[in-house]
Amino acid sequence: MSMFRIQGSFIDNLPKIYGWYTGGFLVFIALMALGEKFGMSADAIGIGFVAFTVVIYAFIGYLSRTAQVDAYYVAGRQVPAVFNGMATAADWMSGASFVAMAGGIYMGGHPYLAFVVGWTGGYVLVAVLMAPYLRKFGCYTVPDFIGTRYGGNLARLLAVIVLIAASFTYVTAQINATGTIAAKVLQIPFGVGVWIALVAILLCAMLGGMRAVTWTQVAQYIVLIIAYLVPVFWMSSKQGFGYFPQFEYGAAVAKLTDLETLHQVGILKPEHAVAGMSALTVKHSVAMDDPIAKIKFVTLVACMMMGTASLPHILMRYFTTPSVRAARNSVAWSLLFIFLLYFTAPTLATLTKLQVLDPSLATSIIGKPVSQVMALDWVQKWHNVGFLSVIDANKDGIVQINEFFMRGDIVVLATPEIAGLPAVVSGLVAAGGLAAAMSTADGLLLAIANALSHDLYYKMIDPKADTKRRLIVARVLLLAIGAAGSAVASMRLTGILGAVAWAFDFAMSGLFFPLVLGVWWKRANQAGAVAGMAVGLGVGTWYLYAVKWGGMKPWYGIDDLRFGIIGAGASLIAMVVVTLLTKEPDAETKAMIDEVRIPKGASVLASTH
């Protein structure tokens, strides 16, 4: 690892360093494949992949240690646009994106694609409305912007509260995912797995803060994208779906429509419910021509997009670029890197479904005798761990569409096995899922701990604290938040933590309009922002409670996944009305907004503050 010794020109050497890293990872995959040929067990390969990647992340985290405030909070503002794009993509794509998205499309068909559209188009809002301006502002955290733009500790505090409401449920789900993979690969109890996961996550972030998280996230992006794409390309070419299936699977979608008629998808409903699993009842590409279905699609898209543009762990990535221009370019690169995974997920969902449904393919399940299906290796394996179940309800000895139950996660995890790829691919997928979950957990933990240490502790409680003290507080908080997240994760409150979508709804309810209007509406003032955040979060939370637990009927299909529409709507009204009823911001604030709107000149806040 001699290349890390060239300290001064580290940034100039990034392409070389990560080129070597990528090459090294590919060599490692080849070695594991060789190991498998010479009798290495699948378990040992899995442990090899997880251990190798985590050690590298920890090593990068150690090398990036720092004692400087701006390095700790914003990676010294020297992360080039392309690399920040990769880091953001890893920060963004969680364990859920990696493992659950393709399965969601498999089970949910067209309506589920609202997540795919929402989780990509949100970056248009980030680039056009927010990131360049927040970068010019020069803040360390998102509440730092709110607190300075609107003034007053109350605004800052409310921003911190919204940030925690949005990020904490999200981070718990990520620690849960990391712990699940660790437990499965290392064959330890889940309760131990989450704590090991926490240690691995903190190794990346503790010593170097944002700087360490940045360089590990780039490394994690490379692992996760290789781990997602390689099995898809391999499976596709092996099964004769083409070498670049993303651009060729149109015919497969059309074919599924015929097969759905053949297998009576949507007509045959399962007779019994199976906990945690479902049978296929939704047609793949059909979009219902019904107003409520359409409202549900567009409101989910809107929530995921506005949530994206309000989530602090994403916005703070754009504080690390060297310039405003780089911040803008970086959003475009982020979306390109995210796109690579998101346009592959529907491909994977379609091809896996075709393999299961198409009777002319050797892999097909539906319409085959039960005994023959149950004899398949991959069916047995996933049946044993409770991911899959066949119940011959009509006792005809044949598997019908409403008799085949599975968990959506299988689509990514079992693809290598369905297509008969070597075990080394499963190890690779485990490493990819781990990278996705760890990188998101790191970004979220840092967002929470930084808001508490910078905004709550330094700006409000002890403004005289010196650098050393601030960084100690930041690290102690990181540890404490991480431990709290792991403690909650180990309680396995899956019913409560399941909805990653809620994080987006909370963030948009409280932060979207105060952030956007802070740049785009000069008249917006402190009282308005305070009202916007308080009312948005309050009304949003009330609506979530009312439709989820209070027995209220959702308005026009706006259910608990979409409560941000109500919260953000209330936030906008409250913010505009209160702003107009109170007096304009002073000349100094207006001058500050003028400065934020142009890239030229020094940032509004001093580079170290």
Place this chain on the structure above:
Amino acid sequence: MAANMSQKETHWNRTRNLMIVHMVIWFIFSFVVHWFAPQLNKASMFGWPLGFYMAAQGSLIVFVVQLFMFAKQQDRIDRECGMAEEE
């Protein structure tokens, strides 16, 4: 100073107009297209039902291309109005 103010105003007007253009494109490919997915699905593109294609890939490609164009266009506005950062 007066000249400088008007330059700032020009810069902000052009920036705002660019924002509006991109928000319109964004709105069409985020919402309008998918509202009409049932109708679009009756047409097909390279074998895909068009409504499905737009949600699985089409809108995404538009967003990616749009953002690289936006970065270029805004950069040009900044430079032409003398508001770009010094490199």
